[in-house]
Amino acid sequence: MPDPIAALVHAEPAKARVMAYFRRLVTEGHAEWQMLENGDIRLRFRTGETYLLAKTTIIRIA
Numbered sequence: 001m002p003d004p005i006a007a008l009v010h011a012e013p014a015k016a017r018v019m020a021y022f023r024r025l026v027t028e029g030h031a032e033w034q035m036l037e038n039g040d041i042r043l044r045f046r047t048g049e050t051y052l053l054a055k056t057t058i059i060r061i062a
Contacts, residue, residue, distance in 0.1 A: 022053070 022043060025031045031045045033053075041053040042061075050061040 022031070022033065025045075026033055026043075029046070031043055033041050033043045035041055039055070043051045043053055048062065052059040052061055
């Protein structure tokens with residue numbers, strides 16, 4: 001089953017590059033991500049660090 005988050009296409013090259021890196025971390029099992037109802041993405045690393053990937057910012061939650 002394809003990952004809907006990985007399928008996101010961004011017109012901004014820098015944002016696309018960052019999302020590709022995050023996708024690689026998820027694919028390799030270092031993190032997991034979840035799309036929230038508002039379209040933001042929660043990225044949680046196996047170490048417990050959690051980030052909110054919003055449209056224009058990245059916020060560390062824990």
